[in-house]
Amino acid sequence: MTSTAPHQSIIDKPFVLDLFAGPGGLDVAGHALNIPSLGIEWDKSACLTRYAAGLDTLHADVSAVRRDAFESLPPEINVLAGGPPCQTYSVAGNGAGRKALEEVKSYIARLMAGDSDEKIDKELKKLSDPRTALVLEPLRYAIQATRSPNRGNRPYDVIILEQVPAVEALWQRYAFVLENIGLPDGTKYKVVVDVLDTETYGVPQTRSRAVLIARREGLGEPVLPAPTHRAYEAREWNRGNDRISAPIHQPTLDEENVPEPQDGRGEEEELLHWTSMGEALAGPVGEHLGRKTPFLVRSNYGSSGNPGRRGVRTDRQPAATVTGRISRFVVFEHLNDDIVHEGARFSMNEAGMLQSFPPDYPWSGTAQAQQVGNAVPPLFGAHLLSAALGLPAPAADALRTPWTPATEEQRAKLRSQGCGAADDCTARCPRPEDQAPPPSTSHSRKKKASPQ
Known part of the structure; x- marks a missing residue:
């Protein structure tokens, strides 16, 4: 089902929490739609780009924030979004990806049944690749929202997830449990899942993404964004x-x-x-x-x-x-x-x-090409946000205006909030090795990484 564009937001004052936020693709989309957002990102260079762009950011591990600092998040956040790392879910190769899919499905069922975080965290530490557990984080955030005194135990109204097509099977599992089982507090969602092609939304690039859009029951049927451009053949x-x-x-x-x-x-x-x-x-x-x-x-x-x-x-x-x-x-x-x-x-x-980022976007830090490649195309993100919230589709040239970087004073303030210091990381910032994949075996070195 695609959007019929009711042109009136289904919720008042949407505010997005962007997990695994990268250099800011979805946040730039929100900026184009005048929707505020807060991104959580563990990579230092991606955070430097975000600070330079003037985006509100926590330089932190998504899992650690959920465990230790969830109550410090703004209580008015009502939209959860994100694209967890996908490397361990590829269905190519020797079957390890399919095994990871089945592992995650079992943990999804246990989370929805109300198993304790402590028990699940203890078991997740035994996984061969720590990134396998990250795809559970959007669901764990959705559950945590219903247990948060700071939020009044209020669930998120809208959930938006996207990743490579191989992750569609996990989004389908998310959809099943959100619609049929519900969160442990009883909250249920209406959900749509599909694989969409970014060039059909004006992005000058052929790129397919598995997408999930969920609305809390009572907020109407969710819809996928209607295409605005022809598919490339x-x-x-x-x-x-x-x-x-x-x-x-x-x-x-x-x-x-x-x-x-x-x-x-x-x-x-x-x-x-x-x-x-x-x-x-x-x-x-x-x-x-x-x-x-x-x-x-x-x-x-x-x-x-x-x-x-x-x-x-x-x-x-x-x-x-x-x-x-x-x-x-x-x-x-x-x-x-x-x-x-x-x-x-x-x-x-x-x-x-x-990728449809605005001209003059202030790419910063190292591995800038990797930042670009891993990002959500902002124009595609704007279509996802618009459809999820019931807003009109963005104009094709919505992101063609040059981006105005943050001033030095603004960057310092954002970094003080995100890292704890105006000009450097602090002990509360994550270390890259904390989420590094395990050492490559001779077999894995021969395999190609799937595009992000």
Whole structure:
């Protein structure tokens, strides 16, 4: 079911708690909709980006906040959102992912039955990869809200979750228990789950996400955001005879591995054309001077180790899924029919714009490409928030205005609140190794990480 846009928020004064908030994709979406948010993020560099962007942030471990500081969260928060790390849930490989899925399902049942946090935490410490337990955190936050004196034991009104398609099975399990069993206090939700394609919401990138939207009973039926743009179809593009050729060995566009669009997303003639890389990057805006077209991009993944099979797209197509490898994408510029040369690779500003972040977003800290790749595309996030809350869909250019970074004074204040000091982390900030995956085995080193 897609949104019919009642154009009136189902709750007064929505306030979002963004778990695993990353560099701010969903918070930027909230900013575009004038919805306040508070993000919890354990990665230091992502927090530096958030502080530079002026976003309210707790530099903390999501699990630790729930255990030790839940009562310090603003009691007016009424929307829970997040995308837990997904690496341990891939269904590829030797079956470890499927085993993790079954483990998590059993813990979901026990949480809903009211098992004590202490007992479950003790067992979760025995898991081979600590990230496996993180997908339980949205549910544990939802339960904790009903036990919080600071909130008056009031449940969240809306829950929004998103991750890679492999996590859809877990969202379906969430949906079943939220609708049919309810939280331990008896609260139940109406839930919708589906896999959506970001280019159908104006993001200049093909990226599929498993989405869950839940509304507390009494707030109406939840709906998925209605698409605003056409799905990108590689086969249709190939028939257009509009490709750019280059005097270098490249695969044809027929070799692309692009997901087929889902059916039933609205009448094609009523939708806008999908947004291309060229449209997103060509025009000068803010500090971005614009990228000359035409150009061709060769991605750095999806090749099974064979460079000759890497995906290739032109500026007249949406980008392939933007991941932490975006800085490795090779960009070729075409001067005329006979001459082509390797041009400048995407800057972090450009990579962010392909994710639909506003121009001039202040990427900070280290591993900036990974921050960009792991983020929720803000325009997609704005569509999710709008549908979940009953608001009209955001305009296609809602995030095209250059972002105004925080002042030094504002950054210092945000970091004092988020880290405990104006210019540095403190003992209360998490250490990266606290959530590090276990050492790789010889088998796991051979496996490719799934795009975030």
